[in-house]
Amino acid sequence: MREKTIPLTEFLRGKNLLHITSLNLSGQQLKKWPQEIFLCRNLRKLNLSSNQLDCIPKEISSLTKLRVLNLSNNRLTQIHTSVFGLQKLRVLNISSNKIKSLPHQLQNSSISELILSNNLLTSVDYTLIQGIERLVLSNNRIEQFCPDINLPALYHLWLTGNPCCKNGHICYCVKLPKLKKIYPYINETTAIQLKTQSIMSKNKIFISYSHEDEEWLKIVRVHLKTIENIIGGIDVWDDTRIKTGDKWKEEIDNALKNAGVAILLVSPNFLASDFITNDELPPILKKAESEGTHIFPIFVRQISKTVFLRSKLKDFQFLNAPEKPLRRCSDPDIDAYMGKLLDEIIDKMGL
Structure with a gap:
């Protein structure tokens, strides 16, 4: 239902209150909550911003389907605990009030977005x-x-x-x-x-791969380049960036420390590499556990199911199924997988 800004009594006249899912009562100079609101039991979105309300009545607990509540720019000094008992409530905007503290009931609420700017x-x-x-x-x-x-x-x-x-x-x-x-x-x-x-630099992407699988590194890098050129906000690193004279082990260690995303190009060569197994993979997995580094493993060639199930990667969600590695895919399928990879990276990195 579309939001209305006409007077509430006029808006509700002749309507079934149970059919109302959204109310916009912003800027109505309200000093008290209209009791008609609490009869709208299917209300999902309520906007009471820019009024003169100084409290939240306990009757708000009757709005059990409310998902978004906007009480910004009022005169509230506290948040009634009944608000945090609304199990469907996800967004609470209570900015531009006079809030000094938060009730302990917030801890057990279902709120995921909390807007408290311009308070005390x-x-x-x-x-x-x-x-x-x-x-x-x-x-x-x-x-x-x-x-x-x-x-x-x-x-x-x-x-x-x-x-x-x-x-x-x-x-x-x-x-x-x-x-x-x-x-x-x-x-x-x-x-x-x-x-x-x-x-941890959230925008740095570390690619771990075996040099025998360099063809797949090039494909992944081409697709990541589209993010760099169109959206920006990422820095892709693999060992081809190591220059002559650099201390390669130190360069890799530094790149790993600063990575917020790690892409693993998994193949028999990958699992057979002593350096990857002993030096690269352990810190990547440790950062995933302790710092929230996002891991994106990809099967580029088929590997033994028995070996995989005993590897440290068995609990991670791969981009593709083990029976459908990139080498077995058509070009359109590869593009589809790369598109999925980019979408997930963009989402995880908040780009």
């Missing part, structure tokens, strides 16, 4: 946001953002306009394994103190 928060209780994927905390009074527990779901974070952005009290570390984007950007915030030895 001075700190963050990290235990409450472990399920949040997109968190907007811009323009509050937060002195530091240094998680001491894992935030496994968080991949977008906005902190611009907080004291922590000026005093350098922001830490990016393994506690944020899925973080794709943070605002302000790292390279624009020179005052940030990094409390880990290095930060």
Whole structure:
């Protein structure tokens, strides 16, 4: 149902309230919640932004199908705990209010996107946001953002306009394994103190392959080049970038440390390589477990099923099936697999 901005009583006249799934009551100078709202039991999206509301009534618990709630630009000083009992609620926008703290019930809510910009928060209780994927905390009074527990779901974070952005009290570390984007950007915030030895460059792609499979490296690189040219935001690395005079082992180690994505071109030659097995693969798998490096393994040639099931790669989801390696595919099939690879990389890297 299309959103309406006409007066609520006029909009509801003659309608079956159970048929209403979306209401836009933005900018209506409301000081109290219209009781008719709570009769719309199938409501999925509710916009009450830019009003004069100073509380959230407990009756909101009747809106069990609500998925998006926009209460931005009101006069709220706290969030009623009933909001966090809405099992379908995914997006809560409560920006531009006077919120000073978050209820502990947030920890068990189903909310994945929480917008809290322009409030009065001075700190963050990290235990409450472990399920949040997109968190907007811009323009509050937060002195530091240094998680001491894992935030496994968080991949977008906005902190611009907080004291922590000026005093350098922001830490990016393994506690944020899925973080794709943070605002302000790292390279624009020179005052940030990094409390880990290095930060994983989310835009670097490391390709591990056997030199006997170089033909497949060239194909993958051609397709990745389309991301570089059209979208940007990635840096592809493989050992062909090692120049004469470079310390090759050191170059590979540095590239591995900074990789947010690893593409593995798996074949008998790949599994037979002592260097890959002993030097490249272990740190890649370790980073996948501890830092959230995204692994994209691809069968380029068929390998023994028995050998594969005993390898360290058996638990990873491959781009293609073991019985259909790229060598057995037609050109259109290869292009289709490469298209799938690019789509997944673009999604994982937040491009």
